[in-house]
Amino acid sequence: MKISVVIPVYNAEKYVQKAVESALQFREVSEVILIEDKSPDNALEVCRILAEKYDKVKFIQHPDKENHGAGPSRNLGIENATGDFITFLDADDYYLPNRFDAEKILFQNPEVEGVYGGLGVHYYSQKAKKQYYTVFEDRLSTVYKEHHPKEVFPGLTHMRGSFGIITLNALTIRKSSLLSKMNILFKPLRFHEDTEFLFRLSYYLHLYPGILNQPIAMRGVHEDNRITDIETKKIKPSITRVLLWNEVYNWAYQEKTMREDFKIHIKRMYLSFEIANASFLKKMSMLTKFALKDSKIISKGIYNINFRPF
Template sequence: MLSISVIIPVYNAAQFLEKSVQSALYFDEVKEILLIEDQSTDSSLELCRKIASENAKIKLFQHEDKGNHGAGASRNLGIEKASCEFIAFLDADDYYLPNRFEAEKEIFKNSKVDGTFGAIGVEYLTEKGMREFKDKFKDISLTTVNYPAEGEEVFRGLLGLTPRIFGTFFHLNALTVKKAVLEKNRLRFNEDLRVHQDSDFNIKLSYSCYLKSGFITKAVAIRGVHDNNRITKIIQYSPQYNERQLILWQSLYNWAVINNLPSKYRKRIYLSFKSFDLSQQKGFRKYVNIIWEAFKNYEILKTRYRYNYYK
Protein backbone atom coordinates (compact mmCIF):
# COMPACT_ATOMS: atom_id res chain seq x y z
CA MET A 1 0.00 0.00 0.00
CA LEU A 2 1.14 3.51 -0.77
CA SER A 3 2.23 5.72 2.11
CA ILE A 4 1.27 9.36 1.44
CA SER A 5 1.79 12.66 3.23
CA VAL A 6 -0.79 15.28 2.23
CA ILE A 7 0.40 18.89 2.58
CA ILE A 8 -2.27 21.57 3.04
CA PRO A 9 -1.17 25.23 3.24
CA VAL A 10 -3.72 27.12 5.34
CA TYR A 11 -4.41 30.83 5.04
CA ASN A 12 -7.84 32.30 5.87
CA ALA A 13 -9.60 29.06 4.97
CA ALA A 14 -11.67 28.40 8.09
CA GLN A 15 -14.94 27.96 6.18
CA PHE A 16 -13.47 25.31 3.85
CA LEU A 17 -10.80 23.51 5.84
CA GLU A 18 -12.79 20.73 7.52
CA LYS A 19 -14.17 19.47 4.20
CA SER A 20 -10.69 19.55 2.72
CA VAL A 21 -9.17 17.57 5.58
CA GLN A 22 -12.00 15.04 5.68
CA SER A 23 -11.56 14.35 1.97
CA ALA A 24 -7.91 13.40 2.61
CA LEU A 25 -8.70 11.31 5.70
CA TYR A 26 -10.94 9.14 3.51
CA PHE A 27 -7.92 7.26 2.14
CA ASP A 28 -6.07 4.49 3.94
CA GLU A 29 -3.01 5.42 1.86
CA VAL A 30 -2.88 8.84 3.52
CA LYS A 31 -0.82 8.29 6.66
CA GLU A 32 -0.49 11.95 7.65
CA ILE A 33 -2.00 15.32 6.84
CA LEU A 34 0.27 18.30 7.40
CA LEU A 35 -1.54 21.58 8.02
CA ILE A 36 0.87 24.48 7.46
CA GLU A 37 -0.82 27.52 8.99
CA ASP A 38 0.44 30.79 7.47
CA GLN A 39 -0.60 33.55 9.91
CA SER A 40 -4.27 33.63 9.00
CA THR A 41 -6.37 36.59 10.06
CA ASP A 42 -9.55 34.54 10.49
CA SER A 43 -10.11 31.58 12.84
CA SER A 44 -8.06 29.12 10.78
CA LEU A 45 -5.35 28.62 13.41
CA GLU A 46 -7.87 27.77 16.14
CA LEU A 47 -9.63 25.38 13.76
CA CYS A 48 -6.32 23.74 12.83
CA ARG A 49 -5.56 23.16 16.50
CA LYS A 50 -8.99 21.65 17.06
CA ILE A 51 -8.77 19.34 14.04
CA ALA A 52 -5.23 18.22 14.89
CA SER A 53 -6.26 17.39 18.46
CA GLU A 54 -9.00 15.07 17.20
CA ASN A 55 -6.96 12.82 14.89
CA ALA A 56 -3.38 11.60 15.25
CA LYS A 57 -2.91 11.63 11.47
CA ILE A 58 -3.29 15.41 11.41
CA LYS A 59 -0.24 17.48 12.30
CA LEU A 60 -0.12 21.26 12.64
CA PHE A 61 2.92 23.36 11.79
CA GLN A 62 3.65 27.07 11.52
CA HIS A 63 6.67 28.91 10.23
CA GLU A 64 9.37 29.41 12.81
CA ASP A 65 8.57 33.11 13.20
CA LYS A 66 4.80 32.42 13.10
CA GLY A 67 4.69 34.83 10.13
CA ASN A 68 3.03 34.85 6.72
CA HIS A 69 5.33 33.49 4.02
CA GLY A 70 2.99 32.41 1.23
CA ALA A 71 1.85 29.11 -0.22
CA GLY A 72 5.24 28.19 -1.69
CA ALA A 73 7.08 28.53 1.61
CA SER A 74 4.28 26.68 3.38
CA ARG A 75 4.51 23.76 0.96
CA ASN A 76 8.28 23.72 1.40
CA LEU A 77 7.85 23.45 5.16
CA GLY A 78 5.42 20.60 4.57
CA ILE A 79 7.95 18.79 2.39
CA GLU A 80 10.57 19.13 5.13
CA LYS A 81 8.20 17.74 7.75
CA ALA A 82 6.68 14.94 5.64
CA SER A 83 7.63 11.43 6.73
CA CYS A 84 5.96 9.26 4.07
CA GLU A 85 7.34 7.88 0.83
CA PHE A 86 4.96 9.92 -1.32
CA ILE A 87 3.82 13.53 -1.12
CA ALA A 88 0.54 14.98 -2.34
CA PHE A 89 -0.77 18.52 -2.11
CA LEU A 90 -4.20 19.93 -1.41
CA ASP A 91 -5.36 23.53 -1.23
CA ALA A 92 -7.35 24.31 1.90
CA ASP A 93 -10.43 25.43 -0.06
CA ASP A 94 -10.43 22.34 -2.31
CA TYR A 95 -11.06 18.64 -1.75
CA TYR A 96 -10.20 15.19 -3.07
CA LEU A 97 -12.63 12.86 -4.82
CA PRO A 98 -12.81 9.13 -3.92
CA ASN A 99 -10.74 8.18 -7.01
CA ARG A 100 -7.87 10.50 -6.06
CA PHE A 101 -5.19 7.80 -5.67
CA GLU A 102 -6.59 5.07 -7.93
CA ALA A 103 -4.17 5.73 -10.81
CA GLU A 104 -1.23 5.84 -8.38
CA LYS A 105 -1.82 2.25 -7.30
CA GLU A 106 -0.96 1.02 -10.78
CA ILE A 107 1.43 3.69 -12.00
CA PHE A 108 3.86 3.39 -9.09
CA LYS A 109 4.26 -0.33 -9.70
CA ASN A 110 6.69 0.88 -12.37
CA SER A 111 9.77 1.81 -10.37
CA LYS A 112 11.04 4.34 -12.93
CA VAL A 113 8.01 6.61 -12.38
CA ASP A 114 8.74 9.38 -9.88
CA GLY A 115 5.39 11.14 -9.96
CA THR A 116 1.97 11.26 -11.53
CA PHE A 117 -0.69 13.89 -12.14
CA GLY A 118 -4.33 14.03 -13.15
CA ALA A 119 -7.28 16.34 -13.75
CA ILE A 120 -9.24 18.48 -11.33
CA GLY A 121 -12.79 19.75 -11.60
CA VAL A 122 -14.53 22.84 -10.33
CA GLU A 123 -17.30 23.62 -7.85
CA TYR A 124 -18.79 27.10 -7.72
CA LEU A 125 -19.23 28.19 -4.12
CA THR A 126 -20.41 31.76 -4.80
CA GLU A 127 -22.14 33.56 -7.64
CA LYS A 128 -19.41 36.20 -7.89
CA GLY A 129 -16.71 33.53 -7.93
CA MET A 130 -18.52 31.69 -10.71
CA ARG A 131 -18.84 34.83 -12.84
CA GLU A 132 -15.19 35.74 -12.43
CA PHE A 133 -14.03 32.19 -13.17
CA LYS A 134 -16.17 31.86 -16.28
CA ASP A 135 -15.16 35.29 -17.51
CA LYS A 136 -11.54 34.19 -17.41
CA PHE A 137 -11.75 30.47 -18.25
CA LYS A 138 -15.08 30.27 -20.12
CA ASP A 139 -16.79 26.91 -19.49
CA ILE A 140 -13.70 24.85 -18.77
CA SER A 141 -14.83 22.11 -16.40
CA LEU A 142 -11.47 20.31 -16.06
CA THR A 143 -7.97 21.61 -15.45
CA THR A 144 -5.98 18.98 -17.29
CA VAL A 145 -3.66 18.22 -20.20
CA ASN A 146 -4.78 17.16 -23.65
CA TYR A 147 -3.29 13.70 -23.99
CA PRO A 148 -1.41 11.05 -21.96
CA ALA A 149 2.33 11.57 -21.68
CA GLU A 150 5.31 10.53 -19.63
CA GLY A 151 8.97 11.29 -19.18
CA GLU A 152 10.51 14.09 -21.24
CA GLU A 153 7.29 14.48 -23.23
CA VAL A 154 5.66 16.06 -20.17
CA PHE A 155 8.40 18.67 -19.86
CA ARG A 156 8.38 19.39 -23.58
CA GLY A 157 4.60 19.65 -23.52
CA LEU A 158 4.55 22.17 -20.67
CA LEU A 159 6.99 24.32 -22.68
CA GLY A 160 4.87 24.07 -25.82
CA LEU A 161 7.50 22.09 -27.73
CA THR A 162 5.38 19.10 -28.76
CA PRO A 163 3.75 18.73 -32.21
CA ARG A 164 0.35 18.41 -30.54
CA ILE A 165 -0.78 20.97 -27.98
CA PHE A 166 -0.21 19.22 -24.67
CA GLY A 167 -1.34 21.96 -22.28
CA THR A 168 0.66 24.30 -20.11
CA PHE A 169 -0.50 23.36 -16.64
CA PHE A 170 -1.61 20.59 -14.32
CA HIS A 171 -2.83 21.35 -10.81
CA LEU A 172 -0.94 20.48 -7.64
CA ASN A 173 -4.13 18.98 -6.16
CA ALA A 174 -3.70 16.12 -8.64
CA LEU A 175 0.06 15.59 -8.27
CA THR A 176 1.62 12.74 -6.29
CA VAL A 177 5.41 12.51 -6.16
CA LYS A 178 8.10 10.53 -4.35
CA LYS A 179 9.70 12.57 -1.59
CA ALA A 180 13.06 10.97 -2.35
CA VAL A 181 13.22 12.55 -5.82
CA LEU A 182 12.47 15.99 -4.41
CA GLU A 183 15.39 15.56 -2.04
CA LYS A 184 17.69 14.08 -4.66
CA ASN A 185 17.04 16.92 -7.10
CA ARG A 186 16.78 19.62 -4.41
CA LEU A 187 13.37 20.60 -5.70
CA ARG A 188 11.39 23.15 -3.74
CA PHE A 189 8.91 25.90 -4.48
CA ASN A 190 10.39 29.28 -5.31
CA GLU A 191 9.41 31.32 -2.25
CA ASP A 192 9.99 34.59 -4.10
CA LEU A 193 6.96 33.82 -6.27
CA ARG A 194 3.73 34.68 -4.48
CA VAL A 195 1.78 33.50 -7.53
CA HIS A 196 2.69 30.95 -10.22
CA GLN A 197 4.99 29.09 -7.86
CA ASP A 198 3.04 25.94 -8.81
CA SER A 199 3.75 26.39 -12.54
CA ASP A 200 7.41 27.05 -11.76
CA PHE A 201 7.59 23.93 -9.60
CA ASN A 202 5.78 21.68 -12.09
CA ILE A 203 8.05 22.61 -14.98
CA LYS A 204 11.21 22.06 -12.93
CA LEU A 205 9.79 18.80 -11.57
CA SER A 206 8.91 17.51 -15.04
CA TYR A 207 12.48 18.09 -16.22
CA SER A 208 14.21 16.61 -13.19
CA CYS A 209 11.91 13.62 -12.59
CA TYR A 210 10.07 10.99 -14.59
CA LEU A 211 6.39 11.94 -14.53
CA LYS A 212 3.52 9.97 -16.00
CA SER A 213 -0.02 11.18 -16.51
CA GLY A 214 -2.80 9.46 -14.57
CA PHE A 215 -6.52 10.17 -14.90
CA ILE A 216 -6.64 13.18 -17.22
CA THR A 217 -10.19 12.89 -18.56
CA LYS A 218 -12.00 12.78 -15.22
CA ALA A 219 -11.46 14.77 -12.07
CA VAL A 220 -9.63 13.35 -9.06
CA ALA A 221 -10.06 16.52 -6.99
CA ILE A 222 -12.27 19.61 -6.95
CA ARG A 223 -11.25 23.25 -6.91
CA GLY A 224 -13.59 25.43 -4.87
CA VAL A 225 -14.30 28.70 -6.67
CA HIS A 226 -15.35 31.59 -4.44
CA ASP A 227 -15.02 35.35 -4.12
CA ASN A 228 -11.40 35.30 -2.94
CA ASN A 229 -9.69 33.06 -5.49
CA ARG A 230 -6.51 34.87 -6.56
CA ILE A 231 -6.46 33.09 -9.91
CA THR A 232 -9.56 34.96 -11.10
CA LYS A 233 -8.49 38.43 -9.96
CA ILE A 234 -5.88 39.05 -12.66
CA ILE A 235 -7.13 39.74 -16.18
CA GLN A 236 -5.22 37.75 -18.77
CA TYR A 237 -2.64 39.80 -20.71
CA SER A 238 -3.19 42.81 -18.47
CA PRO A 239 -0.08 44.68 -17.23
CA GLN A 240 -0.35 42.90 -13.88
CA TYR A 241 -0.67 39.51 -15.60
CA ASN A 242 2.37 40.21 -17.81
CA GLU A 243 4.40 41.38 -14.83
CA ARG A 244 3.71 38.20 -12.88
CA GLN A 245 4.42 36.04 -15.91
CA LEU A 246 7.73 37.87 -16.32
CA ILE A 247 8.72 36.97 -12.74
CA LEU A 248 7.76 33.33 -13.38
CA TRP A 249 9.74 33.00 -16.61
CA GLN A 250 12.72 34.86 -15.17
CA SER A 251 12.79 32.28 -12.37
CA LEU A 252 12.68 29.48 -14.93
CA TYR A 253 15.35 31.06 -17.11
CA ASN A 254 17.72 31.52 -14.16
CA TRP A 255 17.15 27.87 -13.26
CA ALA A 256 17.75 26.74 -16.86
CA VAL A 257 21.07 28.59 -17.01
CA ILE A 258 22.29 27.44 -13.59
CA ASN A 259 21.44 23.82 -14.41
CA ASN A 260 22.81 24.04 -17.96
CA LEU A 261 19.70 22.70 -19.65
CA PRO A 262 20.09 21.66 -23.30
CA SER A 263 20.19 24.69 -25.57
CA LYS A 264 16.80 23.95 -27.16
CA TYR A 265 15.15 24.19 -23.75
CA ARG A 266 17.10 27.22 -22.58
CA LYS A 267 16.20 28.94 -25.81
CA ARG A 268 12.49 28.22 -25.42
CA ILE A 269 12.44 29.45 -21.83
CA TYR A 270 14.46 32.52 -22.79
CA LEU A 271 11.99 33.41 -25.55
CA SER A 272 9.09 33.27 -23.09
CA PHE A 273 11.01 35.29 -20.52
CA LYS A 274 12.11 37.90 -23.04
CA SER A 275 8.61 38.24 -24.46
CA PHE A 276 7.18 39.25 -21.10
CA ASP A 277 10.25 41.38 -20.42
CA LEU A 278 9.57 43.34 -23.61
CA SER A 279 5.90 43.69 -22.68
CA GLN A 280 6.96 45.69 -19.59
CA GLN A 281 9.06 48.18 -21.53
CA LYS A 282 7.78 51.52 -22.78
CA GLY A 283 8.14 53.90 -25.69
CA PHE A 284 10.85 54.00 -28.34
CA ARG A 285 13.23 51.81 -26.32
CA LYS A 286 10.66 49.01 -26.35
CA TYR A 287 10.45 48.87 -30.15
CA VAL A 288 14.21 49.11 -30.58
CA ASN A 289 14.60 46.12 -28.26
CA ILE A 290 11.90 44.17 -30.11
CA ILE A 291 13.75 44.68 -33.39
CA TRP A 292 17.06 43.72 -31.77
CA GLU A 293 15.63 40.55 -30.25
CA ALA A 294 14.00 39.59 -33.56
CA PHE A 295 17.29 40.20 -35.35
CA LYS A 296 19.07 37.86 -32.93
CA ASN A 297 16.36 35.23 -33.06
CA TYR A 298 13.31 35.65 -35.28
CA GLU A 299 11.59 32.77 -33.49
CA ILE A 300 10.66 35.12 -30.68
CA LEU A 301 7.94 36.40 -33.02
CA LYS A 302 6.47 32.89 -33.15
CA THR A 303 6.01 32.36 -29.42
CA ARG A 304 2.52 32.20 -28.00
CA TYR A 305 3.31 35.45 -26.17
CA ARG A 306 4.07 37.46 -29.34
CA TYR A 307 1.06 39.78 -28.85
CA ASN A 308 2.60 41.05 -25.61
CA TYR A 309 5.03 43.14 -27.65
CA TYR A 310 2.35 45.47 -28.86
CA LYS A 311 0.47 46.07 -25.60
Protein backbone atom coordinates (compact mmCIF):
# COMPACT_ATOMS: atom_id res chain seq x y z
CA MET A 1 0.00 0.00 0.00
CA LYS A 2 1.06 3.56 -0.76
CA ILE A 3 -1.01 5.90 1.38
CA SER A 4 -1.24 9.67 1.04
CA VAL A 5 -2.34 11.41 4.25
CA VAL A 6 -4.08 14.74 3.59
CA ILE A 7 -4.00 17.27 6.46
CA PRO A 8 -5.62 20.73 6.14
CA VAL A 9 -3.90 23.11 8.54
CA TYR A 10 -5.68 26.08 10.06
CA ASN A 11 -5.07 27.51 13.52
CA ALA A 12 -3.30 24.34 14.66
CA GLU A 13 0.32 25.28 15.29
CA LYS A 14 0.22 23.54 18.70
CA TYR A 15 -1.04 20.23 17.36
CA VAL A 16 0.04 19.63 13.76
CA GLN A 17 3.43 18.11 14.64
CA LYS A 18 1.71 15.40 16.67
CA ALA A 19 -0.68 14.72 13.77
CA VAL A 20 2.16 14.46 11.26
CA GLU A 21 4.33 12.20 13.40
CA SER A 22 1.37 9.92 14.14
CA ALA A 23 1.03 9.35 10.39
CA LEU A 24 4.75 8.90 9.73
CA GLN A 25 4.93 5.90 12.07
CA PHE A 26 3.50 3.70 9.30
CA ARG A 27 5.70 2.37 6.51
CA GLU A 28 2.56 2.23 4.31
CA VAL A 29 2.35 6.04 4.44
CA SER A 30 4.29 7.29 1.43
CA GLU A 31 3.56 10.98 2.01
CA VAL A 32 1.91 13.43 4.36
CA ILE A 33 0.49 16.46 2.56
CA LEU A 34 0.03 19.61 4.65
CA ILE A 35 -2.26 22.23 3.11
CA GLU A 36 -1.66 25.46 4.99
CA ASP A 37 -4.89 27.50 4.69
CA LYS A 38 -3.73 31.03 5.66
CA SER A 39 -3.81 30.22 9.33
CA PRO A 40 -3.88 33.21 11.72
CA ASP A 41 -1.35 31.57 14.05
CA ASN A 42 2.21 30.36 13.40
CA ALA A 43 1.10 27.19 11.58
CA LEU A 44 2.76 28.30 8.33
CA GLU A 45 6.22 28.25 9.88
CA VAL A 46 5.53 24.97 11.68
CA CYS A 47 4.54 23.37 8.37
CA ARG A 48 7.77 24.60 6.76
CA ILE A 49 9.84 23.15 9.57
CA LEU A 50 8.07 19.78 9.35
CA ALA A 51 8.58 19.64 5.57
CA GLU A 52 12.29 20.34 6.04
CA LYS A 53 12.62 17.77 8.81
CA TYR A 54 10.80 14.83 7.18
CA ASP A 55 11.29 13.66 3.58
CA LYS A 56 7.73 12.29 3.40
CA VAL A 57 6.12 15.58 4.40
CA LYS A 58 4.95 17.90 1.60
CA PHE A 59 3.86 21.44 2.35
CA ILE A 60 1.59 23.34 -0.06
CA GLN A 61 -0.75 26.34 -0.07
CA HIS A 62 -3.57 27.44 -2.31
CA PRO A 63 -2.27 29.25 -5.43
CA ASP A 64 -3.49 32.62 -4.13
CA LYS A 65 -2.27 31.79 -0.58
CA GLU A 66 -5.68 32.79 0.80
CA ASN A 67 -8.04 30.94 3.14
CA HIS A 68 -10.40 28.53 1.33
CA GLY A 69 -11.69 26.26 4.10
CA ALA A 70 -11.23 22.60 4.98
CA GLY A 71 -13.10 21.14 1.98
CA PRO A 72 -11.20 22.92 -0.81
CA SER A 73 -7.96 22.33 1.11
CA ARG A 74 -8.60 18.60 1.14
CA ASN A 75 -9.37 18.74 -2.59
CA LEU A 76 -6.00 20.41 -3.18
CA GLY A 77 -4.34 17.67 -1.15
CA ILE A 78 -6.05 14.95 -3.18
CA GLU A 79 -5.03 16.70 -6.39
CA ASN A 80 -1.38 16.56 -5.28
CA ALA A 81 -1.49 13.04 -3.83
CA THR A 82 0.67 10.34 -5.47
CA GLY A 83 -0.40 7.40 -3.29
CA ASP A 84 -2.82 4.66 -4.29
CA PHE A 85 -4.93 5.32 -1.20
CA ILE A 86 -6.13 8.54 0.42
CA THR A 87 -6.66 9.15 4.11
CA PHE A 88 -7.54 12.33 5.93
CA LEU A 89 -6.42 13.72 9.26
CA ASP A 90 -7.41 16.96 10.96
CA ALA A 91 -4.37 18.89 12.14
CA ASP A 92 -5.37 18.64 15.81
CA ASP A 93 -6.13 14.89 15.67
CA TYR A 94 -3.84 11.88 15.40
CA TYR A 95 -3.60 8.23 14.37
CA LEU A 96 -3.14 5.24 16.68
CA PRO A 97 -0.73 2.33 16.00
CA ASN A 98 -3.57 0.08 14.75
CA ARG A 99 -4.70 2.64 12.15
CA PHE A 100 -4.14 0.45 9.09
CA ASP A 101 -4.31 -3.06 10.56
CA ALA A 102 -7.65 -3.90 8.92
CA GLU A 103 -7.00 -1.85 5.79
CA LYS A 104 -3.86 -3.82 4.86
CA ILE A 105 -5.97 -6.97 4.68
CA LEU A 106 -9.24 -5.64 3.29
CA PHE A 107 -7.76 -3.69 0.40
CA GLN A 108 -6.27 -6.88 -1.02
CA ASN A 109 -9.81 -7.36 -2.37
CA PRO A 110 -10.15 -5.05 -5.41
CA GLU A 111 -13.88 -4.68 -4.76
CA VAL A 112 -13.14 -2.80 -1.52
CA GLU A 113 -13.13 0.92 -2.36
CA GLY A 114 -13.10 2.33 1.15
CA VAL A 115 -12.64 1.15 4.74
CA TYR A 116 -13.90 2.92 7.89
CA GLY A 117 -13.20 2.40 11.59
CA GLY A 118 -13.74 3.89 15.05
CA LEU A 119 -12.64 7.30 16.34
CA GLY A 120 -11.83 7.98 20.00
CA VAL A 121 -11.58 11.20 22.03
CA HIS A 122 -8.51 12.85 23.52
CA TYR A 123 -8.75 16.01 25.64
CA TYR A 124 -5.69 18.21 25.29
CA SER A 125 -6.30 19.95 28.62
CA GLN A 126 -8.37 19.69 31.75
CA LYS A 127 -10.04 22.94 30.77
CA ALA A 128 -11.13 21.45 27.45
CA LYS A 129 -12.38 18.32 29.21
CA LYS A 130 -14.37 20.38 31.68
CA GLN A 131 -15.91 22.42 28.85
CA TYR A 132 -16.71 19.64 26.41
CA TYR A 133 -16.95 16.34 28.30
CA THR A 134 -20.75 16.52 28.29
CA VAL A 135 -20.58 16.73 24.47
CA PHE A 136 -18.08 13.99 23.63
CA GLU A 137 -17.58 12.11 26.95
CA ASP A 138 -15.27 9.18 26.15
CA ARG A 139 -17.54 7.83 23.43
CA LEU A 140 -16.32 5.90 20.45
CA SER A 141 -17.57 7.41 17.18
CA THR A 142 -18.24 4.37 15.04
CA VAL A 143 -20.71 2.32 13.03
CA TYR A 144 -22.37 0.03 15.55
CA LYS A 145 -22.11 -3.23 13.63
CA GLU A 146 -20.75 -4.55 10.35
CA HIS A 147 -22.88 -3.65 7.33
CA HIS A 148 -22.84 -4.56 3.68
CA PRO A 149 -21.68 -1.61 1.52
CA LYS A 150 -25.20 -1.21 0.09
CA GLU A 151 -26.48 -0.49 3.61
CA VAL A 152 -24.03 2.32 4.36
CA PHE A 153 -25.71 5.16 2.45
CA PRO A 154 -29.18 4.42 3.91
CA GLY A 155 -27.58 4.10 7.35
CA LEU A 156 -25.69 7.39 7.25
CA THR A 157 -28.73 9.28 5.99
CA HIS A 158 -30.91 7.91 8.80
CA MET A 159 -33.06 5.56 6.72
CA ARG A 160 -32.05 2.42 8.63
CA GLY A 161 -32.52 2.91 12.37
CA SER A 162 -29.48 3.19 14.66
CA PHE A 163 -26.43 3.01 12.40
CA GLY A 164 -23.68 5.15 13.91
CA ILE A 165 -21.29 7.46 12.09
CA ILE A 166 -18.26 7.37 9.82
CA THR A 167 -15.53 9.96 10.40
CA LEU A 168 -12.90 11.20 7.95
CA ASN A 169 -10.01 10.50 10.33
CA ALA A 170 -10.90 6.81 10.41
CA LEU A 171 -11.58 6.44 6.66
CA THR A 172 -9.26 5.15 3.92
CA ILE A 173 -10.26 5.43 0.24
CA ARG A 174 -8.92 3.81 -2.91
CA LYS A 175 -7.90 6.86 -4.93
CA SER A 176 -8.75 5.40 -8.35
CA SER A 177 -12.33 4.71 -7.23
CA LEU A 178 -12.69 8.16 -5.68
CA LEU A 179 -11.54 10.01 -8.79
CA SER A 180 -13.43 7.84 -11.28
CA LYS A 181 -16.78 7.77 -9.47
CA MET A 182 -17.08 11.24 -7.91
CA ASN A 183 -17.00 14.27 -10.20
CA ILE A 184 -17.24 16.60 -7.21
CA LEU A 185 -15.14 15.93 -4.11
CA PHE A 186 -15.48 18.24 -1.10
CA LYS A 187 -17.78 21.21 -1.53
CA PRO A 188 -16.87 24.66 -0.15
CA LEU A 189 -19.37 24.53 2.71
CA ARG A 190 -18.69 26.38 5.93
CA PHE A 191 -20.12 23.61 8.10
CA HIS A 192 -20.69 19.86 7.69
CA GLU A 193 -18.62 19.65 4.50
CA ASP A 194 -17.29 16.29 5.72
CA THR A 195 -20.79 14.88 6.38
CA GLU A 196 -22.04 15.98 2.96
CA PHE A 197 -18.99 14.40 1.32
CA LEU A 198 -19.47 11.13 3.24
CA PHE A 199 -23.13 10.91 2.18
CA ARG A 200 -22.17 11.06 -1.50
CA LEU A 201 -19.10 8.87 -1.03
CA SER A 202 -21.17 6.11 0.55
CA TYR A 203 -23.62 6.29 -2.37
CA TYR A 204 -21.00 5.95 -5.11
CA LEU A 205 -18.31 3.77 -3.50
CA HIS A 206 -18.33 0.36 -1.79
CA LEU A 207 -17.34 1.10 1.81
CA TYR A 208 -16.43 -1.75 4.15
CA PRO A 209 -16.10 -1.93 7.95
CA GLY A 210 -12.65 -2.19 9.48
CA ILE A 211 -12.02 -2.03 13.24
CA LEU A 212 -15.26 -0.77 14.78
CA ASN A 213 -15.01 -1.75 18.46
CA GLN A 214 -11.95 0.37 19.32
CA PRO A 215 -10.43 3.59 18.03
CA ILE A 216 -7.90 3.69 15.21
CA ALA A 217 -7.56 7.48 15.47
CA MET A 218 -8.27 10.13 18.07
CA ARG A 219 -10.25 13.36 17.93
CA GLY A 220 -8.28 16.06 19.71
CA VAL A 221 -10.56 18.30 21.77
CA HIS A 222 -9.29 21.71 22.86
CA GLU A 223 -10.73 25.14 23.51
CA ASP A 224 -10.43 26.32 19.91
CA ASN A 225 -12.13 23.44 18.06
CA ARG A 226 -14.51 24.70 15.36
CA ILE A 227 -16.78 21.67 15.73
CA THR A 228 -17.24 22.26 19.46
CA ASP A 229 -18.89 25.59 18.69
CA ILE A 230 -21.61 23.68 16.87
CA GLU A 231 -21.88 20.80 19.32
CA THR A 232 -22.22 23.13 22.29
CA LYS A 233 -24.73 25.35 20.41
CA LYS A 234 -22.54 28.45 20.26
CA ILE A 235 -23.59 28.17 16.62
CA LYS A 236 -27.23 27.10 16.30
CA PRO A 237 -27.06 23.49 14.98
CA SER A 238 -30.51 23.57 13.38
CA ILE A 239 -29.37 26.31 10.98
CA THR A 240 -26.24 24.45 9.89
CA ARG A 241 -28.27 21.26 9.39
CA VAL A 242 -30.78 23.06 7.18
CA LEU A 243 -27.87 24.08 4.96
CA LEU A 244 -26.46 20.55 4.99
CA TRP A 245 -29.70 18.82 4.09
CA ASN A 246 -30.53 21.43 1.45
CA GLU A 247 -27.23 20.56 -0.24
CA VAL A 248 -27.95 16.83 0.01
CA TYR A 249 -31.50 17.35 -1.25
CA ASN A 250 -30.30 19.26 -4.32
CA TRP A 251 -27.78 16.55 -5.13
CA ALA A 252 -30.21 13.66 -4.62
CA TYR A 253 -32.87 15.12 -6.90
CA GLN A 254 -30.31 15.67 -9.66
CA GLU A 255 -28.90 12.14 -9.36
CA LYS A 256 -30.72 10.06 -11.99
CA THR A 257 -29.80 6.73 -10.38
CA MET A 258 -31.24 7.67 -6.98
CA ARG A 259 -34.20 5.55 -5.84
CA GLU A 260 -37.48 7.40 -5.41
CA ASP A 261 -37.91 6.31 -1.77
CA PHE A 262 -34.41 7.61 -1.00
CA LYS A 263 -35.28 10.97 -2.57
CA ILE A 264 -38.48 11.23 -0.55
CA HIS A 265 -36.62 10.47 2.68
CA ILE A 266 -33.93 13.06 1.95
CA LYS A 267 -36.55 15.67 1.09
CA ARG A 268 -38.35 14.90 4.33
CA MET A 269 -35.11 15.34 6.32
CA TYR A 270 -34.39 18.68 4.67
CA LEU A 271 -37.94 20.00 5.14
CA SER A 272 -38.03 18.78 8.74
CA PHE A 273 -35.00 20.87 9.68
CA GLU A 274 -36.22 23.83 7.63
CA ILE A 275 -39.65 23.80 9.27
CA ALA A 276 -38.21 23.25 12.74
CA ASN A 277 -36.16 26.41 12.28
CA ALA A 278 -39.08 28.47 10.95
CA SER A 279 -41.54 30.73 12.76
CA PHE A 280 -44.94 29.32 13.72
CA LEU A 281 -46.76 31.06 10.85
CA LYS A 282 -44.20 29.85 8.33
CA LYS A 283 -44.56 26.31 9.72
CA MET A 284 -48.30 26.45 9.08
CA SER A 285 -47.83 27.85 5.58
CA MET A 286 -45.27 25.22 4.61
CA LEU A 287 -47.30 22.33 5.99
CA THR A 288 -50.38 23.52 4.11
CA LYS A 289 -48.37 23.69 0.91
CA PHE A 290 -47.01 20.17 1.41
CA ALA A 291 -50.48 18.82 2.17
CA LEU A 292 -51.78 20.22 -1.10
CA LYS A 293 -48.85 19.54 -3.41
CA ASP A 294 -46.64 16.86 -1.88
CA SER A 295 -48.74 14.19 -0.21
CA LYS A 296 -45.85 11.72 -0.34
CA ILE A 297 -43.88 13.83 2.11
CA ILE A 298 -46.85 14.10 4.46
CA SER A 299 -47.56 10.38 4.21
CA LYS A 300 -43.93 9.67 5.18
CA GLY A 301 -44.49 11.41 8.49
CA ILE A 302 -42.98 14.88 8.32
CA TYR A 303 -45.73 16.18 10.59
CA ASN A 304 -44.50 13.89 13.40
CA ILE A 305 -41.09 15.50 13.75
CA ASN A 306 -41.10 19.08 12.56
CA PHE A 307 -42.30 20.77 15.76
CA ARG A 308 -39.66 19.56 18.19
CA PRO A 309 -36.44 21.58 18.67
CA PHE A 310 -33.17 20.34 17.19
